[in-house]
Amino acid sequence: MHIPDGYLGPQTYVPLYGVSIGFWAIAQNRIKKQLSLKHIPYLAMAAAFSFLIQMFNIPIPGGTTGHAVGAGIIAILLGPWTAVMAVSVVLIIQAVVFGDGGITAIGANCFNMAVVLPFASYGVFRLVKGKSEGGPRLAVAAFLSGYLGLFVAALFTAVELGIQPLIATGADGRPLYAPYPLSIAIPAMAVEHLFPFGIAEGLVTMLLLKYFLKHEHDLVYALSGPSKTG
Amino acid sequence: MTTFQKKLWIGLLIMALLTPLGILLPETFNAEDAWGEWGIDKLEKLLGYVPEGLKKLADIWKAPISDYNFGGEGASKAVQVLSYIASGLLGIGACVLVVFIISRLIVRHGK
Numbered sequence: 001m002h003i004p005d006g007y008l009g010p011q012t013y014v015p016l017y018g019v020s021i022g023f024w025a026i027a028q029n030r031i032k033k034q035l036s037l038k039h040i041p042y043l044a045m046a047a048a049f050s051f052l053i054q055m056f057n058i059p060i061p062g063g064t065t066g067h068a069v070g071a072g073i074i075a076i077l078l079g080p081w082t083a084v085m086a087v088s089v090v091l092i093i094q095a096v097v098f099g100d101g102g103i104t105a106i107g108a109n110c111f112n113m114a115v116v117l118p119f120a121s122y123g124v125f126r127l128v129k130g131k132s133e134g135g136p137r138l139a140v141a142a143f144l145s146g147y148l149g150l151f152v153a154a155l156f157t158a159v160e161l162g163i164q165p166l167i168a169t170g171a172d173g174r175p176l177y178a179p180y181p182l183s184i185a186i187p188a189m190a191v192e193h194l195f196p197f198g199i200a201e202g203l204v205t206m207l208l209l210k211y212f213l214k215h216e217h218d219l220v221y222a223l224s225g226p227s228k229t230g
Numbered sequence: 231m232t233t234f235q236k237k238l239w240i241g242l243l244i245m246a247l248l249t250p251l252g253i254l255l256p257e258t259f260n261a262e263d264a265w266g267e268w269g270i271d272k273l274e275k276l277l278g279y280v281p282e283g284l285k286k287l288a289d290i291w292k293a294p295i296s297d298y299n300f301g302g303e304g305a306s307k308a309v310q311v312l313s314y315i316a317s318g319l320l321g322i323g324a325c326v327l328v329v330f331i332i333s334r335l336i337v338r339h340g341k
Binding site: 039 | 231234235238239242245246248249251252253255256258259260261262263264265266267273277279281282283284285286287288289290291292293294295296297298314317318320321322324325326328329330332333336337
């Protein structure tokens with residue numbers, strides 16, 4: 001889901017830089033209000049975790065590869081705004097140091113994986129969990145949160161790539177940037193993120209939430225609510 | 231650092247050591263690039279041409295450790311595997327450093 005340099009034209013990557021910068025500004029503000037010093041080590045670990053989980057490329061035999069992002073579990077444990085910051089840090093390091101995702105596409109990639117993904121995950125989790133504080137319903141909520149969060153982020157990515165042929169073509173009529181139209185990009189990204197990549201994000205979210213509930217129940221942001229943290 | 235946090239850090243280190251699975255498994259199952267992340271050569275094969283704007287932007291940035299590989303394109307399997315682990319450890323270090331710098335700037339003390 002890391003869009004490389006060249007796949008998005010400036011008409012797309014410039015506005016998405018703007019959107020991401022806007023979210024960073026709000027995130028900075030929220031984090032200031034919500035987080036205390038005891039959270040900082042967890043914030044660092046969250047970023048490190050997201051970095052590492054993304055290195056585990058999952059193969060579709062004879063096809064493409066993909067990976068979980070870990071943004072869903074970070075949003076549940078530390079709150080969606082903290083996830084915005086943690087995952088953005090990871091994506092910027094990946095782009096600058098490792099060439100994973102383009103420099104021009106940092107705004108787009110951060111929007112998809114560090115904004116859309118954690119907020120979609122967090123929303124699904126709160127919605128499915130309802131009033132339950134444990135048990136199988138919480139596990140289902142966590143799984144779906146990761147699963148659907150990654151799927152929605154993949155759809156956003158697919159739309160950004162798929163509109164490129166509509167936005168910019170050369171004198172010869174050929175696309176200037178990402179070449180495949182929406183009718184190809186959306187199904188391709190949707191299907192592989194429903195299976196298998198979304199399953200991976202779902203399982204990571206579910207298993208880690210279970211672990212944290214057992215060992216550090218009070219830390220879990222989505223269960224304590226924003227008012228009680230910090 | 232609490233015992234719980236220590237356990238988590240150890241978990242992260244173990245993850246870093248296991249990262250080579252992320253290059254070995256795709257190879258075993260003949261899986262290639264992620265959708266929409268093809269290099270120029272692969273695009274040319276897929277399309278028969280390289281989109282002009284894409285070609286201009288593609289090499290705008292030369293990453294110091296491109297593709298998590300210290301050995302460059304022709305690197306041996308062993309170099310790739312070790313590079314991947316080293317990149318994982320470096321990634322942990324970079325994340326911790328950046329998060330601590332940002333936190334120092336925005337999280338109030340004494341809370």
